[in-house]
Amino acid sequence: PxxxxxxxxxxxxxxxxxxxxxxxxxxxxxxxxxxxxSGHQIA
Amino acid sequence: IDxxxxxxxxxLMADKVAYNYFLGRKAMFDADLNLAEKSLLYAFxxxxxxSMSNKRKILIYLIPVKMFLGHMPTFALLHEYRLDxxxxxxxxxxxxxxxxxxxxxxxxxxxxxxxxxxxxxEKLRMITFRTLFKKVSTIVGTAQIPLDAFQTALRVVGVxxxxxxxxxxxxANLIASKKIKGxxxxxxxxxxxxxxxxxxxxxxxxxx
Numbered sequence: 400p401x402x403x404x405x406x407x408x409x410x411x412x413x414x415x416x417x418x419x420x421x422x423x424x425x426x427x428x429x430x431x432x433x434x435x436x437s438g439h440q441i442a
Numbered sequence: 443i444d445x446x447x448x449x450x451x452x453x454l455m456a457d458k459v460a461y462n463y464f465l466g467r468k469a470m471f472d473a474d475l476n477l478a479e480k481s482l483l484y485a486f487x488x489x490x491x492x493s494m495s496n497k498r499k500i501l502i503y504l505i506p507v508k509m510f511l512g513h514m515p516t517f518a519l520l521h522e523y524r525l526d527x528x529x530x531x532x533x534x535x536x537x538x539x540x541x542x543x544x545x546x547x548x549x550x551x552x553x554x555x556x557x558x559x560x561x562x563x564e565k566l567r568m569i570t571f572r573t574l575f576k577k578v579s580t581i582v583g584t585a586q587i588p589l590d591a592f593q594t595a596l597r598v599v600g601v602x603x604x605x606x607x608x609x610x611x612x613x614a615n616l617i618a619s620k621k622i623k624g625x626x627x628x629x630x631x632x633x634x635x636x637x638x639x640x641x642x643x644x645x646x647x648x649x650x
Binding site: 401415417418420429433437439440442 | 488519591
């Protein structure tokens with residue numbers, strides 16, 4: 400028997416919303432500091 | 443096999459899984475990501491759970507395809523199938539950290555070359571650029587972003603060999619592939635982005 404989409408127990412193994420910036424990572428902080436240091440406008 | 447009509451239904455599931463696995467691999471190298479995803483997902487889903495090593499082989503191709511389409515594998519999945527080599531790559535792409543991506547590819551080069559996906563993974567740089575630039579735009583917070591700001595960001599991630607022409611080329615490619623909504627103002631040295639949703643989610647772009 401063929402297994403259809405969503406039938407598998409592993410539906411949650413792919414992440415789509417990794418892109419939202421609800422939390423600021425260390426890397427983001429570093430990026431912000433460097434941009435500020437270079438005289439760029441910071442929101 | 444595609445033209446076998448109803449006869450296809452008579453095939454053994456094991457043969458259908460094998461067929462879709464190879465069809466998916468071929469589609470991946472032909473850059474037909476949607477067909478690659480469909481075929482490899484079919485193979486992965488219908489491959490019996492007890493065939494861990496076969497499911498793992500399918501995942502080695504399915505993971506890069508999924509990543510291009512904006513779906514990142516969870517760490518739990520990678521760990522379950524002993525594919526921890528991907529962890530660092532996934533983390534780097536999600537962060538937009540090109541230095542980390544290059545290091546991750548270098549650290550696991552032998553494994554990725556053996557698996558035949560090294561060149562495929564190298565193409566993830568484009569998505570990584572997009573996410574880095576998205577972060578810059580969020581930090582700067584205006585619709586007109588000086589190209590200098592992107593250069594600063596590239597220096598942070600250790601990319602020092604990209605001059606302004608090349609940067610404009612990268613951005614132009616991102617715009618052409620609909621990963622950025624906006625236009626380059628060459629004269630002003632700026633990227634002007636759309637007021638809303640200038641960096642659409644990757645999974646949203648590939649779905650249309």
